[in-house]
Structure formats: structure tokens, C-alpha cells
Amino acid sequence: DAGVIQSPRHEVTEMGQEVTLRCKPISGHDYLFWYRQTMMRGLELLIYFNNNVPIDDSGMPEDRFSAKMPNASFSTLKIQPSEPRDSAVYFCASTAGAGGWTEAFFGQGTRLTVV
């Protein structure tokens, strides 16, 4: 397996524009997590899914952020409208949670810059 795949790797957008980040988890994994990393706040859990269903979105900062998982192999994190303070590295991770898990596998991240 190629691991967790995120796209794009880098995104530069103007304030007010819609941004969509994408994630393909490892095949067979049933949990998917979205994290955000900034210098000020470190790594923050935004939302996670189990079997494509959102379980906890308490980390989503504002209504401008939304996440979906239409099927087991794809998830999106959307920011609309984007603001400069959304600039961060966004990571997606997946685990094989059912029956117990040992490790979370992270993607390489998407570096978002909002100007």
C-alpha cells in the first residue's frame, strides 16, 4: 500500500476563496482523522470518522470548516471562505481501529497558505 495519500501537497490561495483538501486512507482502515499543525497551537485534532461516519467534530474551529467522507477510500476537508489564519499544515491519518489498533498512519500533509 502507498500509505495515506494527501493532495495537494501545497496550496496557496487568496483570502475568501474556497479550499478543498483531499485524503485517501490506507485500504481497509476504518478510522480517518484530520489534524492541523501551526507553530502557535501545535498539532490539533479537527475531526475523525469511523466507517465513513463523523464521530467527533469538536475540534473543527468554525462553521467555515467542513469535512466529508463519502466512501471508505476518500475524504475531504473544505474551508469556505478561507482566511489568512487558516494557514497551516493539514494532516490526514488512518487506523485499522476495529479489533484494536497499534498505530496511526499519517500522510505527508498539505501546506496551506492563505494570502
Place this chain on the structure above:
Amino acid sequence: DAKTTQPTSMDCAEGRAANLPCNHSTISGNEYVYWYRQIHSQGPQYIIHGLKNNETNEMASLIITEDRKSSTLILPHATLRDTAVYYCIVTVYNQGGKLIFGQGTELSVKP
């Protein structure tokens, strides 16, 4: 999830053992101790985890005190490539891998 406390930074000489401490005095009986590391700009990487017994794998050893209120991650022969931020995380086993990251310890391995 229980809170963890780690030193902000540590140095280690190449080839020597790196011992990274973590305090988790409020850990519950069903919570595990997990260690991850993040090498510059990459996604975090799993290292090791344990409940109450000491654990060892090809990357590191994990020593958990008998009262489970603290633990130490040991990298037996640190290399320059081990320079990274190391995160100690306490979490229950059945939340599918939900991780709440603290600030971690920035380990610098020096030649």
C-alpha cells in the same frame, strides 16, 4: 484523555542512548501510553506503545513505572536521523487511534 508533561528540548550525542521522560500522573487504568515522533515537516510516525509492562521493538524501548504515572522512551543508539520532536500521548485503546498531541520534546542528536 490524560494530560502529559514532557521537557521542551533535549540534546543527545550520536551513538549514545537517548532517554526521553514523560509524566502522566492522571492516567486511567484503561489508558495506554503511546509515543510518536515527527521529523521536520513530515507526518508523525508511530514508535511504540504500552499499558503497564515494558516494551521493546526495533526502534525503541518503553519503560513504564509501576504506578504508571510516568514513562521513559529509550532510543538505544541515537543517530542524527533521530533528531525530531517526540510526543508522549495517553489514550484509551478503543477510540480507533484518536491522538491528542501536546508540545512534545524536541530531541537534537549531535555528532
